[in-house]
Amino acid sequence: MSQARYWQAASAPGDVVCTLCPHRCALRPGATGRCGARANVDGRLELLTWGRNAVVCIDPIEKKPLYHFLPGTPTLSFGGFGCNLSCSCCQNWELSRHRGGIDRPVDTPEAIAAAAVRKGCRSVAMTYNEPAIALEYASAVADACRAVGVRPVGVSAGYVSEAARPEFFRSFDAVNIDLKAFSESFYKRHCHAHLAPVLETLKYAATETRTWVEVTTLLIPGLNDGDAEVAALARWIAEEMSPTVPLHLSAFHPDHKLMDVPPTPPATLRRARAVARAEGLAFVYTGNIDDPEGETTLCPGCGAPTLRRDRYEILGHGLDPHGRCVRCDTQLPGVFDGPPGNWGRRRQAVIMPAPH
Ligand code: SF4
Structure with a gap:
């Protein structure tokens, strides 16, 4: 506490x-x-949850998903308990809906930073549950990590007040923010929250911070996957954030309170990707399905594939160490520092040292 x-x-x-x-x-x-x-x-x-993590492990950064941030590298990923949204589609509901006592030792910010260095991770990711609700811990982790050259990233639903947004974004070099749908009715019915504050957070992130931002929308059959809604969502990102903000369209699998909804067909994701691209977004990816084309980053200058992926694994690239296309020298938007890594799609458990 x-x-x-x-x-x-x-x-x-x-x-x-x-x-x-x-x-x-x-x-x-x-x-x-x-x-x-x-x-x-x-x-x-x-x-109540300061430092009490339910899971600590190493994931590919692509799994957050962050496709334009130190691609191919491992990130020390951790998360705890609770969430300020209560989404009927939650795929981590055992953590997000946990209430009551937490029987976990404290992982201090310094221990997280030391584990990242020990394991050769260039970043740490606050993920698995909502990092905003533990902002004081996130901020301390960011300080400890930056002190040893490790970059903090976060995965969030963006439901943060205006007062807390500056500290929230100062705490992360990159974030992936869920935009769960583009309708107030979805947010009210399926998340017990509102759409407008999430849009305000996204716009603030893109226009008033230095944090690298990518957006994810889980497409759920019949609930948020219509062409008109996807087009409106993509248009809003292009106009209010930037046409270069990457958008990840992910496949839903039945979980939590939506066990009676079928998985998202791959054809729906491919169609939605085409719709979002037609609205002007330069980088639209499909996720949670087998779709190498939908996972490939194309150079915005010459159209060449600059990062080819298969299920989080980098298969090949055409970038220099600074993220410039080797064919036409166009800079890819994002954070690039050295050649893409070769961590692949591995997930590795991390045992944290017992607290003194
Ligand atoms: S207002 Fe505070 S206590 Fe209430 S859900 Fe949001 S973060 Fe939690």
């Missing part, structure tokens, strides 16, 4: 209001917020 920031006293003595996310939970002493991570303890807001 650790004292939280982003709260204010409420009018009733001892009550507090958490201001970290748009839910603005009003909490009496002893009450926990909707995310399950922040609670009123004796009239102060505390972060």
Whole structure:
């Protein structure tokens, strides 16, 4: 447990209001917020989950997914408990919906940074559950990692208040943000949240921060996969963020509360990719299916394949160490520092040292 920031006293003595996310939970002493991570303890807001990670392992950075950030490299990935959204399609619901006691040791920010160095990871990824609800921990991890030359990245639903956005984006060199649909009705019914704050976060990220941003939308048959909705979503990204923001369109698999919805057909993802590209997005990828064409990064200058992938693995590339196309010298947008790595699609468990 650790004292939280982003709260204010409420009018009733001892009550507090958490201001970290748009839910603005009003909490009496002893009450926990909707995310399950922040609670009123004796009239102060505390972060219950500080450093208590459920999983620590090494993934390819492509799995976050981040396709334009140190491609081919391993990232030390970790995540804990709770989430401020409650999505019926959640694929990590055992972690995100966990409530109550957490029987896990604390991974200090310095231990996370040291593990990344020990394992040869150039980045760490706060993923598996929502990093924003543990912003104080994310920020401390970022400081510890940058001190040893490791870059912090995050995977988020972007449901962050205006007050917390600056610190949130300062904490990450790159983020992948879920845009779960392009309709308020989907966010209300399937996430118990609202679309507008997510769009505000995305626009803020693209226009007011130095953080590299990619966007992911899980296409769910019959719920958010219509051509008109995909076109509107892609058009919004192109106009309000940038046409060079990568968009990942991923396949849904039945999970959590949507066990009666079928998996997304590959043809739907390929069609959606064509629709999004027609709206002006330069980098649209398919995910969670076998589709080498949909995973390939094309040079925006000459159209040559500059990063060929197969299920997170880099099969070949045509980039110089700075991310320039070797054929036409066009700079690929993103973060490139050295030649693409060859980590492949491996996932490796990491045993964290016991705390002293
Ligand atoms: S971060 Fe958690 S406690 Fe704070 S407002 Fe959001 S859901 Fe409520």
